[in-house]
Amino acid sequence: MRGTVLYGPRDVRFEERPDPTIVEPTDALIRLPLTCVCGSDLWPYRGIEPIDGPTPMGHEYVGIVEEVGSEVRLIEPGQFVVGSFFASDNTCEICRAGYQSSCIHRQPGAPTGAQAEYARIPLADGTLVATPGLPPEDLIPSLLAASDVLGTGWFGAVAAEAGPAKTVAVVGDGAVGLLAVLAAKQLGAERIIAMSRHESRQRLAREFGATDIVTERGDEGAARIKELTGGLGAHSVVEAVGTQESMMQAIRSTRAGGHVGFVGVLHDVEIPGEEFFFSHVHLHGGPAPVRRFLPELIELIWNRKIDPGKVFDLTLPLEEVAEGYRAMDERRAIKHCCVRDRTDPPLPARRDVARPPPGCHRV
Numbered sequence: 375m376r377g378t379v380l381y382g383p384r385d386v387r388f389e390e391r392p393d394p395t396i397v398e399p400t401d402a403l404i405r406l407p408l409t410c411v412c413g414s415d416l417w418p419y420r421g422i423e424p425i426d427g428p429t430p431m432g433h434e435y436v437g438i439v440e441e442v443g444s445e446v447r448l449i450e451p452g453q454f455v456v457g458s459f460f461a462s463d464n465t466c467e468i469c470r471a472g473y474q475s476s477c478i479h480r481q482p483g484a485p486t487g488a489q490a491e492y493a494r495i496p497l498a499d500g501t502l503v504a505t506p507g508l509p510p511e512d513l514i515p516s517l518l519a520a521s522d523v524l525g526t527g528w529f530g531a532v533a534a535e536a537g538p539a540k541t542v543a544v545v546g547d548g549a550v551g552l553l554a555v556l557a558a559k560q561l562g563a564e565r566i567i568a569m570s571r572h573e574s575r576q577r578l579a580r581e582f583g584a585t586d587i588v589t590e591r592g593d594e595g596a597a598r599i600k601e602l603t604g605g606l607g608a609h610s611v612v613e614a615v616g617t618q619e620s621m622m623q624a625i626r627s628t629r630a631g632g633h634v635g636f637v638g639v640l641h642d643v644e645i646p647g648e649e650f651f652f653s654h655v656h657l658h659g660g661p662a663p664v665r666r667f668l669p670e671l672i673e674l675i676w677n678r679k680i681d682p683g684k685v686f687d688l689t690l691p692l693e694e695v696a697e698g699y700r701a702m703d704e705r706r707a708i709k710h711c712c713v714r715d716r717t718d719p720p721l722p723a724r725r726d727v728a729r730p731p732p733g734c735h736r737v
């Protein structure tokens with residue numbers, strides 16, 4: 375098959391790779407009709423997160439099951455499935471409590487890399503959720519979004535206890551932040567403040583349910599949130615960036631007794647103890663247990679109640695994945711979406727170009 379490998383900072387190559395095979399009897403092999411680049415892929419891409427030799431890339435996936443191992447009981451060849459970035463058994467005590475991304479048997483969700491034509495998925499029965507049937511093509515981008523950015527934004531909103539009668543502020547206007555806005559709306563929040571200084575992202579935030587936009591950041595942003603909330607701060611704040619500035623912006627935007635849901639991967643963040651002690655703010659977050667939310671998210675997408683696939687604003691053929699990284703790195707794209715055509719003949723496929731699903735738009 376062909377797949378994406380990162381060799382070093384800004385050195386992404388799309389190349390021939392070994393075909394994934396069933397390694398454990400609990401594995402499944404899936405064919406990927408569509409794949410995408412995550413904001414978190416930019417950390418190793420920029421060289422901020424060191425890699426240990428050439429690394430297959432991609433951890434968000436949906437696909438058609440091609441083959442399952444001998445111990446897989448629930449997932450069958452031919453099903454269309456959605457997974458997430460960690461594989462989990464979904465049966466241990468931690469999974470049953472809803473924290474599948476800390477499963478005691480946790481593994482990478484797609485160890486062979488998901489920016490590729492095929493992927494091996496460990497612990498298939500616990501990790502994968504089948505859709506009610508083969509999805510219409512225009513739903514595939516939204517299902518792909520459920521695999522990571524929607525599930526993560528959703529967890530951020532849940533961790534921040536977004537809900538009816540709450541004012542929710544969202545720090546970060548990447549795909550996760552924008553989808554946290556969508557989640558807050560679905561969870562019934564009364565007022566949703568998106569913090570963004572980019573016009574196209576503000577527009578999408580409003581489409582997803584934002585009632586207010588704040589363009590200031592850092593302490594100015596927090597001051598503006600206080601101003602908008604009678605001096606108190608928001609009840610719920612989603613932190614979807616992961617830097618020192620954004621984390622402090624989130625904590626300082628939250629009222630006493632309020633909740634911060636942090637889902638941006640934290641890099642070198644230090645929270646001053648004394649300030650935090652006196653803030654009375656709850657902090658909860660971490661790698662989103664996307665698996666917990668998948669059945670509900672798939673149902674909302676299947677019934678066309680939400681359209682999270684709108685965060686994909688750049689569509690490229692898979693072999694141009696390196697350009698997708700560049701576009702994300704330069705913030706020309708919110709969320710890059712590489713396309714393959716699932717109606718193509720059996721894989722390995724010919725050169726796949728064009729026919730992007732309607733949910734993906736070239737900008």
Ligand SMILES: [Zn+2]
Pocket residue numbers: 462463464465466467468469470474476477478479
């Ligand atoms: Zn588990």
